[in-house]
Every structure is written in structure tokens, then in C-alpha cells.
Amino acid sequence: MAGPQAAQIALVCVGTELLRGQVNTHQSWLSRKLQNAGLFAGRECTLPDDRRLIASQLRAWMKDCDALVVCGGLGPTFDDITREAAADALGRRMRYRQDLFDGIRRKLGRLRMPVPEENKRQAWVIDGAEVLENHAGSAPGQILRWRRRGRPRLMALLPGPYAEMAPMFERDVLPRLVASLGRGRRAAHWVVHLSGIAESAADERLAKVTAMAGPDLDFTILSSAGQVDYHVTAAGRDPRRVAARLSLARSRALQAVGDFAFGEGEETLESACGRALRAAGLTLAVAESCTGGLVGQKLTAVPGSSDYFQGGVIAYSNALKRRLLGVRAATLVRHGAVSAETAQEMARGARKAGRASVGLAVTGVAGPGGGSAQKPVGLVYVAVSVGAKTVSRELRLGGSRELVRARAAARALHLLLLALRGVKGRANRRHLL
Amino acid sequence: MAGPQAAQIALVCVGTELLRGQVNTHQSWLSRKLQNAGLFAGRECTLPDDRRLIASQLRAWMKDCDALVVCGGLGPTFDDITREAAADALGRRMRYRQDLFDGIRRKLGRLRMPVPEENKRQAWVIDGAEVLENHAGSAPGQILRWRRRGRPRLMALLPGPYAEMAPMFERDVLPRLVASLGRGRRAAHWVVHLSGIAESAADERLAKVTAMAGPDLDFTILSSAGQVDYHVTAAGRDPRRVAARLSLARSRALQAVGDFAFGEGEETLESACGRALRAAGLTLAVAESCTGGLVGQKLTAVPGSSDYFQGGVIAYSNALKRRLLGVRAATLVRHGAVSAETAQEMARGARKAGRASVGLAVTGVAGPGGGSAQKPVGLVYVAVSVGAKTVSRELRLGGSRELVRARAAARALHLLLLALRGVKGRANRRHLL
Known part of the structure; x- marks a missing residue:
């Protein structure tokens, strides 16, 4: 092409x-x-x-x-x-x-x-x-x-x-x-969005698909903080063959990337979260420490997000973590503000404070200051509380303060999506793709 | 030049x-x-x-x-x-x-x-x-x-x-x-950042300064959501004359823009707010509705912001405005969530909930949906509560949902700065520039 x-x-x-x-x-x-x-x-x-x-x-x-x-x-x-x-x-x-x-x-x-x-x-x-x-x-x-x-x-x-x-x-x-x-040629485009995977790792997983590239099939991989996009464009004179070519590349790509894919086309991490919450009839509240509001800002970038997003707490100080989210003093003393335990209590606290069915929390060391040998810059915990379960993930993120925060927010939304996949929704529980 | x-x-x-x-x-x-x-x-x-x-x-x-x-x-x-x-x-x-x-x-x-x-x-x-x-x-x-x-x-x-x-x-x-x-020429650069003024209005105010442009003096005006930057570069062979040229342009520009200027050089709205809070020995908490966390995200983009920023509440739903911020039900019923009254109660509520000395609040209609004849898309109220005073501003912002939110966040921070200028600080109360 x-x-x-x-x-x-x-x-x-x-x-x-x-x-x-x-x-x-x-x-x-x-x-x-x-x-x-x-x-x-x-x-x-x-x-x-x-x-x-x-x-x-x-x-x-x-x-x-x-x-x-x-x-x-x-x-x-x-x-x-x-x-x-x-x-x-x-x-x-x-x-x-x-x-x-x-x-x-x-x-x-x-x-x-x-x-x-x-x-x-x-x-x-x-x-x-x-x-x-x-x-x-x-x-x-x-x-x-x-x-x-x-x-x-x-x-x-x-x-x-x-x-x-x-x-x-x-x-x-x-x-x-x-x-x-176009010389009588038509083209069709498809894009899949991935999260929780590095560009190089995605590239490797998709190598066999990308090898299909030729004059009528083109692939591009682009990455931004916490997200990788894989674009496919098929072209040719016969619309049916173009569609078939694209469909084959699509199904192979989806197979290659598995659960890392969170959406196609215009979907964003935050719109995918919104769609999943809506489909399951759930509401969400957040508790943010190192991201300082970025997760909420992304979620509310989606028009109509007030249908499922209640709001939440920017718990930048430990006092706010305790008072508005109910994080126990003992947890902060024993494990520190940047810990799986605190992240989990924040997620449960967000859920309670926001009267929401799901709580999502982020806490970490964004840098450049504030790091230590045990808790280095880039150490972030994300947690989701839904139903009877609260899960958390430890992340080691690289880059500047801005990049650590952007990646932390993306990984938090991705964890939310993964957690929602396991939820029995009241409406429908189709797989996200 | x-x-x-x-x-x-x-x-x-x-x-x-x-x-x-x-x-x-x-x-x-x-x-x-x-x-x-x-x-x-x-x-x-x-x-x-x-x-x-x-x-x-x-x-x-x-x-x-x-x-x-x-x-x-x-x-x-x-x-x-x-x-x-x-x-x-x-x-x-x-x-x-x-x-x-x-x-x-x-x-x-x-x-x-x-x-x-x-x-x-x-x-x-x-x-x-x-x-x-x-x-x-x-x-x-x-x-x-x-x-x-x-x-x-x-x-x-x-x-x-x-x-x-x-x-x-x-x-x-x-x-x-x-x-x-450079042919033996040296250059010196200065930039001033403005807020609360449109690019065209800033251009007009600065017209006489810009008219000083010549082979040794260059001016550029650039704008982004809620902010206008005015760049001056002076050049010449004699370093003292370069410095004098820049200094003259600087003082004329500062005079022309008056209170719209919030900082020079690497300063951002959020770092200027941080500097003013630090200088006055004050702490801050926020309450965000339509910006959904954007104001907090900007404030915490500044390294070391935990010294003065406590956190706050993303009060996207009315229930959260009432419960976590103490906005009265009567206010919401009588004036609506998007009103000067609600914004002021949110600012006071943020201050109280965050145990902070200053509260900053934003509420508005970001669009594209949710607008009405009385409360059109782009109508935003920002409020600051400090000392015995709570002030608010009504804004009519244009552009997409993204732009309305970005402009609202910038204007909120600008209002905070203006309010802090009137505060007697415990440390020093020099003018911000």
C-alpha cells in the first residue's frame, strides 16, 4: 500500500x-x-x-x-x-x-x-x-x-x-x-487499543500479524502513556476482499493480544470503563493520592459519565486518607501510605464515601522527590473494590513525574476493566470486545 | 532579528x-x-x-x-x-x-x-x-x-x-x-504568563510594546486553554545593551498587562498558586464538579505540592456535594448545582472537609449535553473561600467539553491567585511578580 x-x-x-x-x-x-x-x-x-x-x-x-x-x-x-x-x-x-x-x-x-x-x-x-x-x-x-x-x-x-x-x-x-x-482502490481501517503491556512486548506478540503486511495491508503500532494502539489498514479494488483481508488481520490480532485489548475504534480506557459500568449497572467512586485527580478527570472526560461516576476523594494528605476514606491509622503506620494495604482500604473507602458499587484507588511515589530504598520513585499501587472482593496491583513505573502519574492512571483504569470483566452484570455481561 | x-x-x-x-x-x-x-x-x-x-x-x-x-x-x-x-x-x-x-x-x-x-x-x-x-x-x-x-x-x-x-x-x-x-551576537529571553484574558485582548494591550520590535527585539504571543504567553527575545553584540533592551521591554509589558500577569519564566498557574500558598503559610483543598479532578491534577503536577495541598473532593454527583462538602439541599433545589451559591458552599465545604485554610471550587456545564436556556453549556462558577471571605465568579466559556474544562480549571486557579494576593501572609506578602 x-x-x-x-x-x-x-x-x-x-x-x-x-x-x-x-x-x-x-x-x-x-x-x-x-x-x-x-x-x-x-x-x-x-x-x-x-x-x-x-x-x-x-x-x-x-x-x-x-x-x-x-x-x-x-x-x-x-x-x-x-x-x-x-x-x-x-x-x-x-x-x-x-x-x-x-x-x-x-x-x-x-x-x-x-x-x-x-x-x-x-x-x-x-x-x-x-x-x-x-x-x-x-x-x-x-x-x-x-x-x-x-x-x-x-x-x-x-x-x-x-x-x-x-x-x-x-x-x-x-x-x-x-x-x-485511490485508482479505484478502497480502504478500510481498524484499530485495537491495548493496556498493561509495553510497546515492544505488544510488537513481539503481534509480529506474526504484522508479517502479513503487503501492498494491500498496512500495520502501525503507536504508544502513549499506559496505552498501545495497533492500527490495520486494508486496501484493494474489490470491497469484499478488502473487508475479508481486514477481518482476517483483526481476528489474528485480537487472538495475539488477548486480554490486553480493551477496545476498538474510538474507544478510550475511560470510555471502555464507562461502557462496562453501564452494562453491569454499577456506579464508581475513586480515591486518588499520587494522581491527584487525574483518574477522575479522565473518567469525566467522557460525556454522560455522570450516569455512573459519583466522584471521589483526592486524598493527597494522610489526614484526608483517614478522615474521608476511613483508612486506618494502624495501616498507614505499619505499611505506609504507599502500600497494597492502604490502596485496598482507599478503594473500599472510596466506595463507601461515594455510595458507589465500585471503588478505585491509586497511591504511589510519583517523584522526583519522596522516594526511598524500600519505596522508590515509580512504585505505585492500584486497587479495585467490587462486590465482596478488593484486589490490588503493585506497579513499578518509569519516567518523569508526569509520565509516572499518566501511567498510573491508565493502569488503574485497566485494573478496573479487568475487575469488571469478572462481574455478573444486571444487564448483560458480554466480553468487552 | x-x-x-x-x-x-x-x-x-x-x-x-x-x-x-x-x-x-x-x-x-x-x-x-x-x-x-x-x-x-x-x-x-x-x-x-x-x-x-x-x-x-x-x-x-x-x-x-x-x-x-x-x-x-x-x-x-x-x-x-x-x-x-x-x-x-x-x-x-x-x-x-x-x-x-x-x-x-x-x-x-x-x-x-x-x-x-x-x-x-x-x-x-x-x-x-x-x-x-x-x-x-x-x-x-x-x-x-x-x-x-x-x-x-x-x-x-x-x-x-x-x-x-x-x-x-x-x-x-x-x-x-x-x-x-550568532555572529558575535548574544540573546536573552523573557516570557510572562497571563490568565483571565483572551489572546486578542492581550495582543491589543501589548500593541505598543510589540511595536518596539526590530532587528534586535522579537515578540511572540502564544495561547493555550485559559493562558496567554508573551515571549520577548532581545539580541545584540553588547551584552549590557541586550540586557537593557530586554529589561525595558519587560517593564513596559508588565505595565501593559497589569494584574493579568501571574508569573514569568518557568512559572505555571499551578506553581504560582503553590508559591503564593507557601509564602502565605496556607493550605488548600479543592471541590470539583465539572472539572472532575483536573484542578487537583494540575496542582499536584508540581513537585512538593504535598507541602500545601491537602486534597479534596470530586463532587460529581449532587449526593456527594451534600454529603462530603455539606452543600445544603435547599441551595441545590433553589439555585441548582451550577450556581454561585453552590460554588461558594462547595469552596467552604472543601476547606472544612480538607481541614485547609483555603477552599477552591468549580461547578459548571461542560457539555455537550446537560445545557438549558438558563444554564447553557459553558456556564461555569468558580469560588474561593479564604479567611472570612468567599468569592465567586461566573464564567461563560466556549469550545468543546475538553476546552471548557481546561479553561474552567485555569480560571479557578487564577481566581485563587487573585484571592491570595489580598491575604496577609505570615511569611511575606510580596506581590506575585
């Missing part, structure tokens, strides 16, 4: 601010969207608002790319010069379109925003361009086409703000890229 | 995985480090592990750049081909250095890691290269130099993993870039 016959797509991000310390998230978002459609970003560049430099870079990449997706620099101000640079690179003229400016004026008027003369710049269109409507802002997009060496080529100019770029790309640009460069 | 005489520095990130959906954070990190040193990233590209493409892109940018910083592709496996591509672009040979391989073997041996034959690839050095030691991994870096049109040029090859790249860049590459491209 990424073989020699694959279409070369280049991403070009324009904006001096992107070279002044702002994180460029367009690149990863566009790469992922292309990949899910069986296309691939073959290279990317970020350029300042410099007309000559943009034009020369576009010209260079037009020579060996099939498509260029250009984001940013379509705004109304003097430093928005992507339109001009693209016209230079293509050797085409631009024309002012009064109808476009009238449209912009109507749109901004509805939002009761003033329409400065500057916005006229957005009504200039490169000769031969197809204009793409912007439903979230004023700058229209443009699609330019040409042929080179007998192959159709395409350049898309998109606005820079995510809220304008993303829907325009998904609605107008991606289908045209697929139609123009 | 970014004028025609400014040195052109290009960033090149190598790795197919960066084009498969991984977020490229090297670009923003390197841009910022360069800027703080009075240098600027003039362009960036991300390339797959394709020797021919990397070589041709390096060759193209060597023509009009003074320096290229290349990250990634120095690993031991067959797809790590940055060394070879750079040699191609420079038209130089490579030599195998047994002494380097012996060093790699010793290093991995100490970590009790096996040393495959593959690692020999990392002991190849481009002719004329200065070798940079890697203290965090096996791949050495390389610095290549040449002259073009009478000017010294430089290419740095750095390993891809952040933990290896970052220290090597700061220790070995940045000083060489400054020495080689």
Missing part, C-alpha cells in the same frame, strides 16, 4: 507561529485521516509566512508528489499569502470574485461581526480552482488540479484553524483525494 | 512513524529553544525513512540554509538511514570507528543489555564529523561543517528519542549554533 505505486501526498503547514513553539497537531490529525482512508502522508513541511519560500517549496514538491494538502495562510491579513504563493507555484493568475465576498459579508453579518475591507483578500480565486465552502469561518478553500506525466495531480488549500480545516478536509478534500489517487 | 541578515535554520525530523499519526513535539521544543537563544527555526520538514528523499531534501535546503538540525534515524536497525542520507547530501564518505563501537558496547553492557551486531551501524561517522556523545542512549550525534558563499554552515545529526535528543541539543548543538551563526 505504501509501495512504489502508492500515491505521494505531501502536507504543507503555513504559519510563522508554528515555528515559534506552537505544537503542530494538524500533521498528526491529517496523517491519521489519510491512513484510515488507505492513503498516506509521504512527507510534511512547516513554512513561515514567506511567499517566495512557500512558492519554491510547493514547486519542488509538485515535481514528485501526486497531491499537496496545504493548511493555513488563507486569512484576511497581509501576512496570509498562501493563495498568492500557490498561484506563483502553479504559474496561474488569480481573479476577484464579488459573489464570494458577498457570501463572506453575509456570513460575518449573521454573526454580527464587522467585515473589514481586508476580507476582500479572501475572495480571490486561483484560475481553474474549485471553491470549497467554509462552514465555520470566512476563508473559502480551493482545489487546484493539473496533470503531469499522464497522472492527475491535486493541490488543496485549506484554512489554518482546526475548526475550519478539519470539516473541510473530511467533507470535501478526502473524498476527492480518494477518487483522484 | 528575523530580518534578512538572520541565520536560516531548518529542522528536519526523520521517521515514518511521524507521518502515521504521532504528534511531532520535537518541532515545537526545538523552535522554542532556538528562539530563547536569539535564533529562529525558519522552516521544518518531516520525512519518512527514505534515503533518497532525505538526501534530496537536505541537498535542497543546504543551498539556502545556514544550519540544519536533523533528528531521528540514527538507530541501529536497517531503516535508520539518516547517516547515509546526510553523507549522500554532503558528498562525503563514512568510516567505521571501532573505538565508538567499543564505547557503545561498554555502555549497553553496563545496562546489562545485549549488544547486537546491528549496533555497529551506529559506529559509522561521516568524514570530518565531530562526534557528540549520547549520555542517554547508544546513537552518537554528529556535527558536520562546511562553507558556502563565504559563510560557515552546519548540520547536526541527533538521535530521535526525546530523552537522547534534548540534552544533546542543549549541551552540544545549541552553543555551537550560537557560536557559528
Whole structure:
């Protein structure tokens, strides 16, 4: 799929601010969207608002790319010069379109925003361009086409703000890229999410599946704190064969990863927990020490989480562990705040304090200070209390304070999921996958 | 500073995985480090592990750049081909250095890691290269130099993993870039952090300061949820004049932004809160509804926060607001969970439950569901209780659920800071800046 016959797509991000310390998230978002459609970003560049430099870079990449997706620099101000640079690179003229400016004026008027003369710049269109409507802002997009060496080529100019770029790309640009460069091929994408396993270990378990890679089957493994994602994209001309190819890779991958898999597609650890709690008709409360609220924050990132999440206690001090969670002084003295015993009492305490059916707790040494020979930085205990059972796990996590906390939160949610798999739900108790 | 005489520095990130959906954070990190040193990233590209493409892109940018910083592709496996591509672009040979391989073997041996034959690839050095030691991994870096049109040029090859790249860049590459491209110029950087103000409003207030920009003074404004950062870099040959230039810009900027400024340099909202609490000898507890733990997570991201942060209650359900925080049923019925009254009772409740001297509370409608005509999505109340006073603020926040929550957390911390400014501390009560 990424073989020699694959279409070369280049991403070009324009904006001096992107070279002044702002994180460029367009690149990863566009790469992922292309990949899910069986296309691939073959290279990317970020350029300042410099007309000559943009034009020369576009010209260079037009020579060996099939498509260029250009984001940013379509705004109304003097430093928005992507339109001009693209016209230079293509050797085409631009024309002012009064109808476009009238449209912009109507749109901004509805939002009761003033329409400065500057916005006229957005009504200039490169000769031969197809204009793409912007439903979230004023700058229209443009699609330019040409042929080179007998192959159709395409350049898309998109606005820079995510809220304008993303829907325009998904609605107008991606289908045209697929139609123009897909050569009658379709693609289907599947992703499985794993937790409780390192990327290298997941890679090893999945080696035989990944070995199936070929011109019509592509695999990518990506990891973030406490989570590993395995992406599969199948492609081909015959939709049934594409589906069969993907289905075979999916079932082999699921078999290879076993219980480490917690969800597919858009699922996150926290949404998977929510789904499992809902399915079992259970409610949850948390008790957090070293994560300081991160587990609660993740759980409540899911819209509608108030259906099953009660809340909990951030028990950063030992006094709060005792008073709000009922952890016994003797336990803290004998085993310490970072211990399996304290984690278990915290989980039971969260359940009781939150009047919830399940309690989830985390306690540990996040670092950089506070570690000792017996309790080193990275030592974390997670515990779940459900039904008559309270289980805990000892974790030895690496990395910075931030990473230890992120990994601890992910492993806590994963332990919750594993515990819920064993619960008889009132609604249904299907396996999570 | 970014004028025609400014040195052109290009960033090149190598790795197919960066084009498969991984977020490229090297670009923003390197841009910022360069800027703080009075240098600027003039362009960036991300390339797959394709020797021919990397070589041709390096060759193209060597023509009009003074320096290229290349990250990634120095690993031991067959797809790590940055060394070879750079040699191609420079038209130089490579030599195998047994002494380097012996060093790699010793290093991995100490970590009790096996040393495959593959690692020999990392002991190849481009002719004329200065070798940079890697203290965090096996791949050495390389610095290549040449002259073009009478000017010294430089290419740095750095390993891809952040933990290896970052220290090597700061220790070995940045000083060489400054020495080689700075032309005897030094730079000094200052940043001020604002909260409670929109980027556009901050921009307006700072317009007169920004108008001081010139070849020796550069300004950048960057915003994230609930925070705006204003960066100033001064440069020049005479260190005293550089310092004077920066100091003038600093005092004008501070005057322009007034109370919106909460810190300078490495300060964050949460570390500023910690510093203020410590200075006043106060402790803090939180009560979070719509943020679900985010405020606590931010506060505890600061190492040593257990000195002043007690913990708190994630009161997602009304039952928990009543039981753990003592919010009165009548308040919830009369004013609703999202109201100034509830926020204030939560703040007082947090203080009491956490036996803390200060209570901080957030309650709101994060969306996307749960909004109504009276209580729309984005309506948030933050409250602080300290001494005899409890104050609250009504906020109307825009954006997605994630953004509303992030903004609400930032505004809560900002309100805490403002409240602490009015407190007579036992230690000292200097103004926060």
C-alpha cells in the first residue's frame, strides 16, 4: 500500500507561529485521516509566512508528489499569502470574485461581526480552482488540479484553524483525494487499543500479524502513556476482499493480544470503563493520592459519565486518607501510605464515601522527590473494590513525574476493566470486545 | 532579528512513524529553544525513512540554509538511514570507528543489555564529523561543517528519542549554533504568563510594546486553554545593551498587562498558586464538579505540592456535594448545582472537609449535553473561600467539553491567585511578580 505505486501526498503547514513553539497537531490529525482512508502522508513541511519560500517549496514538491494538502495562510491579513504563493507555484493568475465576498459579508453579518475591507483578500480565486465552502469561518478553500506525466495531480488549500480545516478536509478534500489517487482502490481501517503491556512486548506478540503486511495491508503500532494502539489498514479494488483481508488481520490480532485489548475504534480506557459500568449497572467512586485527580478527570472526560461516576476523594494528605476514606491509622503506620494495604482500604473507602458499587484507588511515589530504598520513585499501587472482593496491583513505573502519574492512571483504569470483566452484570455481561 | 541578515535554520525530523499519526513535539521544543537563544527555526520538514528523499531534501535546503538540525534515524536497525542520507547530501564518505563501537558496547553492557551486531551501524561517522556523545542512549550525534558563499554552515545529526535528543541539543548543538551563526551576537529571553484574558485582548494591550520590535527585539504571543504567553527575545553584540533592551521591554509589558500577569519564566498557574500558598503559610483543598479532578491534577503536577495541598473532593454527583462538602439541599433545589451559591458552599465545604485554610471550587456545564436556556453549556462558577471571605465568579466559556474544562480549571486557579494576593501572609506578602 505504501509501495512504489502508492500515491505521494505531501502536507504543507503555513504559519510563522508554528515555528515559534506552537505544537503542530494538524500533521498528526491529517496523517491519521489519510491512513484510515488507505492513503498516506509521504512527507510534511512547516513554512513561515514567506511567499517566495512557500512558492519554491510547493514547486519542488509538485515535481514528485501526486497531491499537496496545504493548511493555513488563507486569512484576511497581509501576512496570509498562501493563495498568492500557490498561484506563483502553479504559474496561474488569480481573479476577484464579488459573489464570494458577498457570501463572506453575509456570513460575518449573521454573526454580527464587522467585515473589514481586508476580507476582500479572501475572495480571490486561483484560475481553474474549485471553491470549497467554509462552514465555520470566512476563508473559502480551493482545489487546484493539473496533470503531469499522464497522472492527475491535486493541490488543496485549506484554512489554518482546526475548526475550519478539519470539516473541510473530511467533507470535501478526502473524498476527492480518494477518487483522484485511490485508482479505484478502497480502504478500510481498524484499530485495537491495548493496556498493561509495553510497546515492544505488544510488537513481539503481534509480529506474526504484522508479517502479513503487503501492498494491500498496512500495520502501525503507536504508544502513549499506559496505552498501545495497533492500527490495520486494508486496501484493494474489490470491497469484499478488502473487508475479508481486514477481518482476517483483526481476528489474528485480537487472538495475539488477548486480554490486553480493551477496545476498538474510538474507544478510550475511560470510555471502555464507562461502557462496562453501564452494562453491569454499577456506579464508581475513586480515591486518588499520587494522581491527584487525574483518574477522575479522565473518567469525566467522557460525556454522560455522570450516569455512573459519583466522584471521589483526592486524598493527597494522610489526614484526608483517614478522615474521608476511613483508612486506618494502624495501616498507614505499619505499611505506609504507599502500600497494597492502604490502596485496598482507599478503594473500599472510596466506595463507601461515594455510595458507589465500585471503588478505585491509586497511591504511589510519583517523584522526583519522596522516594526511598524500600519505596522508590515509580512504585505505585492500584486497587479495585467490587462486590465482596478488593484486589490490588503493585506497579513499578518509569519516567518523569508526569509520565509516572499518566501511567498510573491508565493502569488503574485497566485494573478496573479487568475487575469488571469478572462481574455478573444486571444487564448483560458480554466480553468487552 | 528575523530580518534578512538572520541565520536560516531548518529542522528536519526523520521517521515514518511521524507521518502515521504521532504528534511531532520535537518541532515545537526545538523552535522554542532556538528562539530563547536569539535564533529562529525558519522552516521544518518531516520525512519518512527514505534515503533518497532525505538526501534530496537536505541537498535542497543546504543551498539556502545556514544550519540544519536533523533528528531521528540514527538507530541501529536497517531503516535508520539518516547517516547515509546526510553523507549522500554532503558528498562525503563514512568510516567505521571501532573505538565508538567499543564505547557503545561498554555502555549497553553496563545496562546489562545485549549488544547486537546491528549496533555497529551506529559506529559509522561521516568524514570530518565531530562526534557528540549520547549520555542517554547508544546513537552518537554528529556535527558536520562546511562553507558556502563565504559563510560557515552546519548540520547536526541527533538521535530521535526525546530523552537522547534534548540534552544533546542543549549541551552540544545549541552553543555551537550560537557560536557559528550568532555572529558575535548574544540573546536573552523573557516570557510572562497571563490568565483571565483572551489572546486578542492581550495582543491589543501589548500593541505598543510589540511595536518596539526590530532587528534586535522579537515578540511572540502564544495561547493555550485559559493562558496567554508573551515571549520577548532581545539580541545584540553588547551584552549590557541586550540586557537593557530586554529589561525595558519587560517593564513596559508588565505595565501593559497589569494584574493579568501571574508569573514569568518557568512559572505555571499551578506553581504560582503553590508559591503564593507557601509564602502565605496556607493550605488548600479543592471541590470539583465539572472539572472532575483536573484542578487537583494540575496542582499536584508540581513537585512538593504535598507541602500545601491537602486534597479534596470530586463532587460529581449532587449526593456527594451534600454529603462530603455539606452543600445544603435547599441551595441545590433553589439555585441548582451550577450556581454561585453552590460554588461558594462547595469552596467552604472543601476547606472544612480538607481541614485547609483555603477552599477552591468549580461547578459548571461542560457539555455537550446537560445545557438549558438558563444554564447553557459553558456556564461555569468558580469560588474561593479564604479567611472570612468567599468569592465567586461566573464564567461563560466556549469550545468543546475538553476546552471548557481546561479553561474552567485555569480560571479557578487564577481566581485563587487573585484571592491570595489580598491575604496577609505570615511569611511575606510580596506581590506575585
